[in-house]
Amino acid sequence: MNWKHLARGRYLLLILSLTLLLSSCQKKTVNLEFIETSDVHGSLFPWNFMTDTTANHSLASVYSYVKAERAKPDQDVILLDNGDILQGEPDVYFSNFLQPDSTNIVARVYNFMKYDAATVGNHDIEAGHHVYDKVRSEMHMPWLAANAVRTDDGKPYFKPYTIIEKEGVKIAVLGMITPHIPYWLPEKIWKGMEFEDMIETARKWVKIIQEKEHPDVLIGLFHSGVDYTYGGTSAKTYKNENASALVAEQVPGFDIVFAGHDHREWNKWVTNTAGKKVLVMGPQAHAREFPVAKMKLTYDSSDKTWKKEITSEVKHSKNYQPDPEYMAHFKPFVNEVKKWVNQPVAKLTAEIDTRDAFFGSSSFMGLIHKVQLAQSGADISLSAPTIFDTQLKKGELYVRDMFRLYKYENLLYTMKLSGKEIKGYLEYSYAGWFNTMKSPDDHLINFRKDKEGHLMENKGRGTYSLAKPYFNFDSAGGIKYTVDVRKPAGHRVHIISMSDGTPFRENHIYKVAINSYRGNGGGGHLEEGAGIPHDELNARRISTTEKDLRFYMMKWLEKQGTYTPVNPENWKVIPQAWEKKARATDEPMMFGKGNGE
Template identity: 30%
Template sequence: MKLNRSLLLLPCLSALLLALAFLSPTPLSGAANRIQITVLGTTDLHGNIYPVDYYTNKPDNRGLAKVGALIKRFRKENPNTLLVDSGDTIQGTPLEYYHNKKNNTPPDPMMLSMNALGYDALAVGNHEYNFGLKVLEKARKEAKFPWLSSNTYKKGTDKTHYQPYLVKEVSGVRVGILGLTTPGVPVWENIQNYAGLEFREPVSEARKWVSVLREKERVDVVVIAIHMGLEEDLRTGEINPGQVPNENRAVAIAKQVPGVDVIFMGHTHRDVPALSVNGVLLTQANHWGRHLARADLYLQKEGDRWQVYAKSARTIPVDDKVEADPEILKLTEPYHSETEGWLSRVIGESAAELTAREARWRDTAILDLIQRVQLEAGKADASMVASFNADARINKGPITVRDIAGLYVYENTLVVLEVTGQQLKEALEHSAKYFRSYEPGKTAADLVDQRIPTYNFDIAEGVTYILDITKPLGQRIQDLSFRGKPLDPNQKLKLATNNYRVNGGGGYTMYKNAPVVYRSSEEIRELIIDWVERHKTIPTEPTNNWRIAP
């Protein structure tokens, strides 16, 4: 969802003006009954430490090393500062992948960095489960701060798997930090990766635990770090499409849970400087360490309790002016060097340059490479893939592991289902929702529904079809054929896809109850690397089995 900056800032303007009376670090000079507490927040760091794009091998304004420099600066400004993260931390870069899958013996590099920066708490994200519970628990034990999730329970019990909350005393002010996890984990993950756990509805759990913080723990401030984002467009009230049940509930929590001061959001990879919903301040620090969120709370003592009188929030961009923190760079340099060595390994040769830049508008050889690997590895009739990275590129000449890592950025595994022609058509019709209603003179690129992630736009191979965006939703897939004949709705096909789709990820519910013919334990990325190493070269022309009309 694209948010208007004025809409973001106006609700907090009055709070900001009131806050001007509290500008000095606390306690305020001559006013020991007043105090300013700063809470800093990161989210969706996804293993980004060094300010580099590992896929392009170029510098980039991102990562915990740069964010760390901002954190240290703001701590000097106000010693009464807390630091939280809203999850999706130990997955997402080749650095974390190499550590978790190739050499998991050393401490997790993200935990090493976050320990050095003095994090107070982390709310568990769904991607923490990508490498299984053994890897998750190892990283958790290495953290010198608690991993929080008040809605993750040991299955069949009323015992939370993680610590639900943390209480920190800051210059006499009791601050409660509550953690919540998006409950969509079972939809997106292989069952063994969260065995023995269940994820409960977040609004009721937030209400329960905030009550504990306010009544039992007697906290003065409640901060929630949630691995969830905005579920609706606040201007229209329209629910954002493609969400699984309760995936994002930040607005509902703000509206329905009394006693909350600030919510640090995550999961949706959005930069949200400040929103005020029902008097609750919401902020979100984008993703990959591109921003740092900052909330300032201004309190005054009334009797024996502290009351929040004003609050404001903003996000600070990580730009060229921010120098990476040398301590974090030095601490994680061995991990970075090891990762670079792996990524630079040559595995094959390409006779032409391939790019995914136009993969959403036309058939491309670079996505056909993924299709080919899935079809062969799964001995399937048809295959479905999405473009995960529009910047993916394979240059003419040597192919490296880096090229394939940039093409397939997720840890998905291959699954082959037995589906009917009707189910395949339903999947393609669902995918076609990626485009809004047709408008004459507009291109397909102009008609993309920006609320739908690109990774939920699936393209098929093994069949031929036309995606006609002039047609109504549900009727856009035309001339669907298999081996030169119209595809019979009752015909059985072996369809190669990934575990995320099989579990219903992206709203692909038509696969529910489809028999599993084959399931690989190896990531699709590794299957592609193995295929290129065996064949030494790759096809450089697309099959052109589909097109967009008009």
């Protein structure tokens, strides 16, 4: 036996063992990149199906960025969507309702882009059980909503969370949806579900996830906004509509919370009750922006923990070209939708401009009220403009234009309201809509103000923010009335008569045509304005349509063949001279100097 060689072998073995031991104690680094899309609202392709023009924002451009980042060898990408994708553009409407037997385009896009997880949004629920249940079954990834629970057993209707593993790092993603759905949507659309408070749900599921999964990273994917004071609520409001930041602050454990729903860009840090920093991010809408959070994890085996460094940026899809592979794959579907939206509906004998609807009676709102009254057989119609700034030219009206006349898939309700309740409803609407004018030089529109009382400008747009969302600016059809903006909120509306000249009586019960969003309590008009308790709203409903109002509007126009837009001139702002002068100032502040779209 050669003892010298044996000793040398043992020495080399010892060196090797020490090397392995030292290497095991060295730090391992993993780079993760989280990419969020949210509130895409059907902007799947770089084409505006409503205007028949190209668009510089869509998931096709987001996918170009995703592909490039996935190709980098030193990082792993986690792609997440935060809901509200099944509504908003003709392409998803076409897939939802005109191709019910084909794989939904949203599921096809999710699968093609290889999303890791997504959360359900309120507008996804709006499509109805037959749509979102089908889409869920077609997805190759989990659709999350921990706080949407079954009414029969209290278990989540959707998957509450998912686990993603990258390079030995265990990532938990908890999904939640805004709990306000019962205030906006008809019960049949979400039948079998209840929507629980987000903070309570987060506390429950974070504990379960930590005890069962022991994740290295915890992500919140919440279809809910960040400003918890929206609509006059507070941090203590139960089932707050916009509780994303509240969860980040009050429920320890999250590293990043991705928000959505409010269409506002967020990229900020908050501190939770354990003293830890939590990143809160969210985009605006229509795939224009997408938040990106890069996390560098360094593992130290000495204490068996991951040290995390996080950087963040909100990127803009206009800076990336649509991915050619994506475009080629979905080209046949895009062509089908283009063919459908370019079908003629009727002829307009004059232009319709939505801007007119914000300053008095208009031909735009006149059309909506006329269709609501014709479809429902009601005495009075209540509605707001669902499109902010668009013009429909004289001439051929196409299917695509119907989405510019009415944005949402609201059903049409017929409800019982007293004359007094109708007046209270309108007072509430105009309180949020108009300013109290002290002179002709004041603003007519109620613009948003900061703490010092200065009007809040939309940076880079040359416009100013409204104090209340424009889709809450309800006017009435079927009655004649004035709105005196010299008087304080709550004392402005004077109802003169019914449109046919017969008396309007406050103690009379009227049949009222109203969309399902408002009829379920959305905006607060019926509860805070008319004073009807939320649990009484269902009892006030006489009937509901089976399909969305846009469908009936299209059928009504098809029957007309040729339509002449008419301003019913059934209501006006007084003093009229004050309104005229204020409009000259306020209109460019609302819309900018451009014209439309």
